Amino acid sequence: MTASEHLVRKDYGEGIMGIELNRGPVNALSPAFLMGMADMLAGMEQDDSVRAVVLSSPFKVFSAGLDLKEAQDYDLAQQHAIVEALNVAFLALFAFPKPVVAAVGGAALAGGLFYVLGSDVRVAGPRASFGLAEVRVGVDFPAPTMEIARATLGPNTLRRLMQTGQPIDVKQAMAEGIVDVLEEDSGIVLDRALAEARALADIPSIAYASVKRQVRQPAITACEAAIAQGANAPEGGWFNVQTRDAMRRMIG
Numbered sequence: 001m002t003a004s005e006h007l008v009r010k011d012y013g014e015g016i017m018g019i020e021l022n023r024g025p026v027n028a029l030s031p032a033f034l035m036g037m038a039d040m041l042a043g044m045e046q047d048d049s050v051r052a053v054v055l056s057s058p059f060k061v062f063s064a065g066l067d068l069k070e071a072q073d074y075d076l077a078q079q080h081a082i083v084e085a086l087n088v089a090f091l092a093l094f095a096f097p098k099p100v101v102a103a104v105g106g107a108a109l110a111g112g113l114f115y116v117l118g119s120d121v122r123v124a125g126p127r128a129s130f131g132l133a134e135v136r137v138g139v140d141f142p143a144p145t146m147e148i149a150r151a152t153l154g155p156n157t158l159r160r161l162m163q164t165g166q167p168i169d170v171k172q173a174m175a176e177g178i179v180d181v182l183e184e185d186s187g188i189v190l191d192r193a194l195a196e197a198r199a200l201a202d203i204p205s206i207a208y209a210s211v212k213r214q215v216r217q218p219a220i221t222a223c224e225a226a227i228a229q230g231a232n233a234p235e236g237g238w239f240n241v242q243t244r245d246a247m248r249r250m251i252g
Contacts, residue, residue: 062107094151144227
């Protein structure tokens with residue numbers, strides 16, 4: 001499938017558009033998949049008929065991050081490609097001036113959590129879970145994604161998720177401020193996300209974009225500076241001497 005087939009644009013009416021992550025079975029991240037989202041967001045930013053965006057997944061897993069079976073064999077060019085895609089796509093989401101609501105029915109792990117952190121409102125169902133497993137697979141965080149995490153997670157949550165690599169359930173995520181709305185009925189998570197998107201779309205758009213930029217500007221500036229200084233192509237690559245073995249252990 002092409003990147004466009006892995007990202008389904010949905011029109012929910014009243015200016016509410018959807019981006020359905022459709023790279024089954026777990027929305028594993030790839031450069032094309034991530035860059036496709038960045039391109040789709042760029043088009044929606046320029047489209048005046050788009051008032052808000054909802055991110056969703058039709059699968060049991062919202063996004064599990066990298067495909068470790070594939071990633072363990074990445075050469076230097078492939079490491080640079082995925083790092084650049086992570087940085088570009090999630091900065092595009094984080095800096096998107098219109099409202100974005102995430103409808104999370106399942107696990108959002110590692111790089112997959114940044115879809116959630118980049119959204120303005122996060123609606124989750126009872127089977128959702130959240131985590132940043134990078135340390136367990138032997139990699140650190142590209143500087144721009146680190147800035148997004150710092151801007152959207154409390155310091156103790158950041159410490160716990162990043163330094164243990166262990167996920168938390170949806171009730172803990174609610175307590176930590178990662179989730180804004182918990183729907184006990186998994187069948188209406190998307191409906192509730194659409195309602196949240198419509199409420200945000202009713203806010204005057206110029207003021208919304210301006211205030212969102214004010215809130216996120218320090219992190220956006222830091223992301224842009226890191227990219228300008230070479231964060232998309234880290235010297236020596238993203239992996240270290242322990243990474244491939246750690247990935248193999250995670251796969252089992």
